[in-house]
Amino acid sequence: MATSMAAAIAASLPAPTAATPSSVKPTYDAIPASMSKVIDIQAEIPITSVQLDAMVVSKIIKHGRESAFGTGTLLGLDFDGTVEVSNCFSLPAFPEEEDKAAKAVAQANYQRKVIGHLREVQGDENAVGFYQTTTVPLRQSLVDLQAADNARLRQGGILVVHDPSQASRGIASFRAYRLTPQFMSAYKQKKFATQSLIEHRLTFSSIFEELPIRIHTSALASAFLSMVSKPSSPTTLQSYAARSMTTLARPYSSLPPDFSHLDLGLPSAVTRNLEQVVEGLDSYRTEENNVAYLTRQIAREKTRADAYVTTRKEENARRIAQGLSPLPEEDVSRLFKIPPEPSRLESMLLLGQIDASAKNLEEATGTGLVRIYAAQDP
Missing domain, CATH: 1.10.287 (Helix Hairpins)
Known part of the structure; x- marks a missing residue:
């Protein structure tokens, strides 16, 4: 009876599973051969151009109107030598008298929190560089900002400079830069003496390398702009008002005319x-x-x-000529x-x-x- 009871209990228990190995190597899908020369895994393809999304351009212009010297982070990816910037966010501003180290730490913490929130909502989280709104390029802050994270960012990252003073005149002034290798070599050594400049062949024109920029606009945004800029036929009320004032009825545009140019x-x-x-x-x-x-x-x-x-x-x-011992050498x-x-x-x-x-x-x-x-x- 006891044997049959033990056998019944053993039969009711789940079958033992095979011991799983302590460490299982993850498997990765291989990149297709058609995309292996385009997707830059090892950061070997040099950056040749920058592509800004229309939303990024509008955000930077808006930030330039609010702050004369605004700074922000660019998000996106580098694809076949082109840095495609798809999103950005501004960094908090601090008073000039505050310590530079404290400001850098505060901005880094803020950037880390924002990128963490973007990761939670499945947004773009890959930082590819920075932007700054300024009327004077080649400022010390621009160089320090770009050089500080040059080793952390892929390909050293890029820097987009926007001139808000030209934006007020209807000119979208955007320039993309990246630090040159010879400047980074001198910057890591913290040597900018005359001999170091000669050895690295550094001048003011070889600190940054300018990259061409193109703006990417989605089909929906282009269709919307085309719709609002296209003249529309006058309504009944507009036609009645035009006839009552004995003027010729003309098409009315959704966008008012702009003569700023x-x-x-x-x-x-x-x-x-x-x-x-x-x-x-x-x-x-x-x-x-x-x-x-x-x-x-x-x-x-x-x-x-x-x-x-x-x-x-x-x-x-x-x-020594007198037969005396020489004086000890001093530093x-x-x-x-x-x-x-x-x-x-x-x-x-x-x-x-x-x-x-x-x-x-x-x-x-x-x-x-x-x-x-x-x-x-x-």
Whole structure:
């Protein structure tokens, strides 16, 4: 009876399962051969262009209207050498007097939280770079922002700069940049002295590499813009009002006419760009005076150190000739505080700002002259 009871209990228990291995290697689907040369897994395909979605462009323009110096993160992916930016979000602004390290930590925490929320709703979460709205390119903040996450982002990431002052005149000014390898090599070494610039062949034009930009608009957005810009037939009320005022009925457009492109806008554009050029020249002259002062200090200390070493050698030679033991050698660096050679990075950035402002001045005056010529009476 006991045997039959044990057999019944054993029969009612589930059959033992085979022991599963402690570690099971995951399996991955192979990339199709037709897409292996397009999908960049190892980040070996160099970036050659940038594609901005229309929503990204509108967000950056809106941020530029709200803040003169706004910063944000670009989200997307790099596909066959093209960085396709499909979304973006702005980063919080902090006062200028706040510590730079604290601001960087706060912005990094905010970026991490936003990307986590996007991951929860299955949104784009891959950061591909940053954007900044500014009227003066090649600022120190732009370089620090891009260089700080150069190793973390694929291909070093990109930087999109938007000029809100030109957007107010109906010109969507967008430029995409990426830091050059020779600049990153000097930046990692923290050496921007004259000899380092010569070795890395660095000038203000070789800090950033500009990439071409194209705007991608979805079919629905294009259809909507086409619908709202197309003239519509007048309604019954509009026709009645037109006849009552003895005027000819004309088609009414959903969008009001915009004559901002006919505005010459020469005085404000030329004045602003001239002011930027003059301010850049003043800042560059001040920086060069500081560098010259530090260079004179270095030369003065080196002359004193060399004179001390020469005097010590002569004294030792005299003592040896007299049969005395030479004086012990001393560390010259402890006796004479020779300051390090000043960095020339700020000078290069100021030269880049002057060059960019001069080019903007050339574009503004060229466009204004064409408008003035077109506005002349025949």
